[in-house]
Amino acid sequence: MLFSSHQFIFLFFPAVLLGYYGLNRLDRPWVARSWLVMACLFFYGWFEPSYLILIVSSIVVNFMIGRWLAGTPSGRWRMVALGVGTAFNVGLLGYYKYSDFLVENINALCGLEWTMKGLLLPLGISFFTFQQLSYLVDCHRREAPTRYNLLNYSLFVLFFPQLIAGPIVLHHEMMPQFDDPKNTKPDSLNLAAGVHLFAIGLFKKVVLADTFAEWATNGFDVLPVLTFWQAWVAALAYTLQIYFDFSGYCDMAMGIARMFNIHLPANFNSPYRARSIKDFWTRWHMTLGRFLSHYVYFPLGGNRRGRFRTYANLMATFLVSGLWHGAGWTFVIWGGLHGVAMIIQRAWNERGLEMHRWLGRALTLFFVICAWVLFRAESMTAAMKVYRGMFFSADFRWSQIDAVLTAGVSASDARDWLIAGFMMVLVCKNAMVKSHTFQPTVRNGVATVLLVVVAILYMSRISPFIYYNF
């Protein structure tokens, strides 16, 4: 069930919210939490019921290992248990997400003809696997309390606003919120702020992201050759699409969670305003960056083992990030490019060089746009087609962009949409700021009603979120 579907907005969500607060009146928190867990399982099973077994098994196994780790004083078996838990999670992710990629490459390298399984990727597997890996590591480090029970742990993993596409939450920021008795009663300010955030996210997704998506699809997947402007419009459209799609999803997730009195960590902070690539990664998919720093970059040694080891660690972290996003060489190269950019910036800073902030912003945005081409393209050939158009085409006719646009959208409309889109991401206050400063004013009320109504009118075209694929 998509957040941007009528079933979710008009049936599922109101029913779950009313049921949750209604059952909380019984003064038996486990009843309301059970209701929420059942609702989350229903939400997940709506996509593919057979994968309920997978997610439930993953929760039970991780919970048992984590509890054992947290409760066992010392000894080498703790390391073994962590190893088993990690192998279980990585194995699950590897089997469902990377087995075909591995087989394809072995076949290509060794000339074999192993058949690929063509498995349907379980939704959110990358997110709930990382979430539970962090729990296991924290249990091993004794940074997780032993008092968690299976119901609370299930809620931490399954809580539907963040289940499918994040933010990647950590147990210590979620469990206390579920346990807090204050959070079991409806809070009108949280409800109002949640509705406002949800409206912003819904508008971003169904009006903005889905409009830009059609142009990006035409440019990347349909046209065999692109002119200069066609390629740039496709690349710019995808740059805006992925931001509005994923940040729209996160705004909706934060809004929904807030209506349950749960504060999810922010995932975006106007990333296209970043002054450098390092700054970009502190603003884009912030919870993934946090996870990779804590559980990959620091354990590898971070920046404490000399310059070249630091560079190698940076590169390894970004390659993992690329591979996490998708089982394909385009994702690996995308991650590698960001790794190289981070190393260049680090070397630049180490030499004490400075860059004007506006030049830094422009260069960062230019690099990010160019790298998104690899991220979006179905193959290296498709990516090269777009790059050829962007940098080597001699056809500069603006009128040619009609081929990239949706029927009924003129070239001048497209120009206006793109300018408006970039104005929004570069100038306007972002949802994180709005969420912190929300006040139930008339202006916010009018804006919320308008955003909801326009978004619902656009919802007759249904499309999944990009990050559902990861």
Next chain:
Amino acid sequence: MRRIVLVSGEIWNYASARWRLCCTVSPVSSRRWGAIVISSSLGVLLGIALIVFTIDPYQVYRRPTLYKPLFADAYNTIPGIIRNYDYDGIVLGSSMCQNFRLSEVEACLGWRKGVKLTPSGCTPATVNLFFTLASKRQPLRHALYGLDIFGFSRPVDEHRIPLPDYLYDDDIRNDYLYLWNRNVLYEGIPDVLKAIAGRKKYRLKQNEDEMWAWDLGDGRREYGENAVVHAEKRFGGALKGNTLPENAIEAMLENLDVNILGFVKDHPEVDIVVFFPPYSIQAWHNLNAVGNMDTYLEFKEKAVERLLGFPNVRVYDFQIEKTIVCDFANYRDGTHYSPQVGTLILERMGRDENRVTNECIQKNNTLMRQLVKNYEASGAIVP
């Protein structure tokens, strides 16, 4: 005057101060804010649904009574026509049949009342869908089908555009997709309002006798050699893009079996007239140039053989009608012929002329090859 300026200034100051107050200070409690926002959103949505239901631009709920029906968006409106109109015969096909006048169809073929289910680029899968829906809705007696042979090279289940399911089924639970739909609000309703306001283009599309006609009789369509040359240059050659995969014949015949012969067989009570629309000789030349002509002619031969296996089917062929296909004065491009040719076709079918049998289809194909050969020898207008 000075007093007016002063008063206006006061009013402006007061209004702007009130607005700033509204924007910056919380004038309502969060609880009240939430209640007002949710009820306002639902109220606006309900109002929009009521407007769409009342105007009903795609005739989903009823044949319009408040205004004269508009026939502007075929794929969205045809389900409503199938559901809400009275008919005993249906015209099926693509833009090749869009200019037919229903009155002429009824007069020539002896129908009581007909409707046209002929959207542009109609594929065999769409023809199948329309026939199935119409036969469930009304006791059908007649069908006229303009068989576009190149449509059969498309995948068996392909429609030209993704069809809006919520308009094609009878499930009212998904009607919200119609009642809250930006296309209905931005295109459907404005088109109806333009027609009511008397805008010529839209007023002409209110002619039920010529529903979906692309030649509205307003003289805007040009015919003749210049128009054909222009279209050939602009679109790169009529039918040239219809590249055929391997085993094309088998795939095309499977498409025929699944999408056409299925309903022909299931409805022996329906008198079905099939005709091959007359594309210009330039289109055949294009097909020949890319090496597809023989495949299409072979398909045509086998299709006739299979269609004539059913006693309720009659087949007519106008593709070898030299007076039509070799005269560009009849065409606006390589394939689309004028309404006058449409009238001629109907009259001929009414008189049972140009009828095809298993024997004569081979002769027709030989003649077609000869026509193309002669045309190419004389110098095609666009090589």
